Amino acid sequence: MTDEILPAIAGEILTGDAALSVAGQDWGKLIHARPALVVRPASVTDVAVVLRFAAARGLPVAARGAGHSPYGQGQVEGGIVLDMTSLRPRRVVTGDLVSVDAGARWREVLETTLPHGLAPPVLTDYLELTVAGTLVVGGIGGATHHHGTQTDGVVELEVVTGTGEVLTCSRETNADLFDAVLAGLGQCGVITRVTLRLTPAPARARRWKLYYDTLPAFLADQRAVVRDGRFDYVEGQLIPVEDGWRYMLEAVAYHTPPAEPSESALLDSLEFDESEDEDTAYFDFLNRMADGEAALRAMGSWFRPHPWLNVFLTDYTVERFVAETLAATGESELGATGLILLYPVRNDRLKTALFSVPPGELSWLFSPLRVGSPEDPPHNARLLELNVDLYRKARALGGKVYPSNALPMSTEDWRAHFGDAWPKLADAKARYAPGNLLNPGQRLHW
Ligand SMILES: Cc1cc2nc3c(=O)[nH]c(=O)nc-3n(C[C@H](O)[C@H](O)[C@H](O)COP(=O)(O)OP(=O)(O)OC[C@H]3O[C@@H](n4cnc5c(N)ncnc54)[C@H](O)[C@@H]3O)c2cc1C
Structure with missing residues (x-):
């Protein structure tokens, strides 16, 4: 493709090894598709020039944001990567x-x-x-x-x-x-x-970490607080301990002094076994991963393969599915710095046409965030197989994916995932981006 020259743009066109290598990897470190060019557009006009050029020649193009996809979703072999972080800031x-x-x-x-x-x-x-x-x-x-x-x-x-x-x-x-x-x-x-x-x-965030010894008690309290909406923020984590698992409900109430959240109104009805709390500035709470990122970078774990999985489970299958998965999960399946998230969302709050969750009042995000090994590709392949097995099992029980996964999805898998919304997506794709040239790393081709 490089024998044809891209029209002049205000941004940069990069063909050097460093730029192509960066664009040929992502957070997952599992897929490596090297593009022919990386374009750093300065404006919407640059993006339009590139997409017209590519469409006329049948060249595939992938947009790239922060490159935190787990499985090549923003990569394109031999095509053009548009590095969208170079757009001029206009906020x-x-x-x-x-x-x-x-x-x-x-x-x-x-x-x-x-x-x-x-x-x-x-x-x-x-x-x-x-x-x-x-x-x-x-x-x-x-x-x-x-x-x-x-x-x-x-x-x-x-x-x-x-x-x-x-x-x-x-x-x-x-x-x-x-x-x-x-x-x-x-x-x-x-x-x-x-x-x-x-x-x-708000000005501040009061954050409680509520620990449970049993999965049913943890799930019951998550259900209760998500249904009545007493906290502003609710997530949860499953924590490996010596003789099994512990469960942590993470709940946050935002406040602006002199108003204060009432701890007894929020916590008295809950059945946790231990708790911790802290009160921080709102931004510091939102940016809480910054310290973790620095630590993981320092220990190298940030740069390891990340065969992550995110699935949504139905309310009536979550307990058994999670218990069975945890029984088969140890450090070898998760990695020393891996973690598992589990929390419910209310389906009635989800309005986006293509955002697919299982039927029912609640859907549970279940995310084994595995860390693999740069020296052991067969081990990483096994972790991917575990993802495929869990995905198949979840799907057979009415589950869906949250679509940021290390999973070799096929077009048929996506068709099943989108269900009734599929024809709308297919029609729009045929109308606005025919030819399967855009973001092929998502593996939707027809
Ligand atoms: C540490 C970490 C924490 C995370 N936490 C959360 C979380 O709390 N909640 C959550 O929902 N997700 C979370 N994710 C998942 C994350 O939201 C997705 O993987 C997301 O797609 C990554 O965004 P990105 O900017 O890195 O995009 P990229 O990985 O660069 O791209 C993602 C996809 O979007 C496409 N794309 C990028 N820019 C554009 C554009 N301008 N136009 C069209 N397509 C575009 C790409 O082609 C690709 O297909 C997390 C991921 C990581 C690594």
Whole structure:
């Protein structure tokens, strides 16, 4: 492809080994697809030039945000990678809305909105992910049981379609494109600009870690607090201990002094065995992974393979499924620094057309976040097999994936995943990005 020259753009075109190697890997360290070019667009015009050039020649293109995908979702062998973090920062708060370049990280969004006393209602646990990178999968966090996914807070998008057309879309304008882009795995266009609704930001976060010795007691309390919404944020972790597992409900109440959360109203009805609490500035709570990241970087674990799995389970299968999985999971299956998340969300809060969860009142996010070994590919292959087995089992029980996984999904798997929403996605893809050229690392081809 390099014998044809890309038209001049304001951004950069990189063909050096360093840039191509970076674009040929991601957080998962399991897939390595080397592109022919990396383009660092300066503007939406650059993105449109690249997509028109590529569409005319049948070249595949992948947009890349922070590169925190686990399994090559933002990679493209022999094609063009658009590094979306190079878009010129344009971050503007107007009323209760913020408009940002799509390659902005959630930390940068917060740095823009907090001086106005505002914040996005749902944030991911890790703030260094890009806005578009999480919007193509949904974006879930401890506030999802109140406010849905990050995609539910999107008001408007600017998108460059696979054919290079620049379109604005919202619930009112080009609604088919809007619905196909949010949680649509980047199949219909490249997001260049995002307008999000904001909510008032509190000053502080009171965070409780409630420990349980038994899985049923932990699940019962998670159900109760997610149903009645007494906390602003609820997640949970399953912690390996010497003789089995312990369960930690992580619950947060936001507050702005002099108002204080009432500990007895929040905790008295709960059946935990031990607790810890801390009170921090709101931003420090949201940015809590920064210290963990520094520690994991220092010990090298941050750079190891990450065969992560995220599935949604139904409420009526969660207890048995989790108990059986934990019985078969030890350090060899999880890695010394791996962890498992488990928390419910309320399905009635999820409004995004393509965000697929099991039926029922609650869906449970179950995430074995495994860490593999750079020296032992057969071990990593075994961890991937465990993911496939768990995915098949969850699916047979009515479960779904949360679509950021180290899993060799097929188009048939995706068709089953999207279910009734599939024809809409398929129609939009045929209309806006024909030819399977866009973000092929997501493995949806037809
Ligand atoms: C440490 C860590 C913590 C995480 N925590 C959470 C969490 O709390 N909640 C949660 O929901 N997820 C979480 N995730 C998963 C994460 O949200 C997804 O993997 C996300 O897709 C990564 O975003 P990214 O910016 O790194 O995008 P990338 O990995 O670069 O890209 C992801 C996908 O989006 C596409 N894409 C990127 N930019 C664009 C664009 N502008 N237009 C169209 N398509 C685009 C890519 O082609 C690719 O298919 C976490 C991941 C990690 C590694």
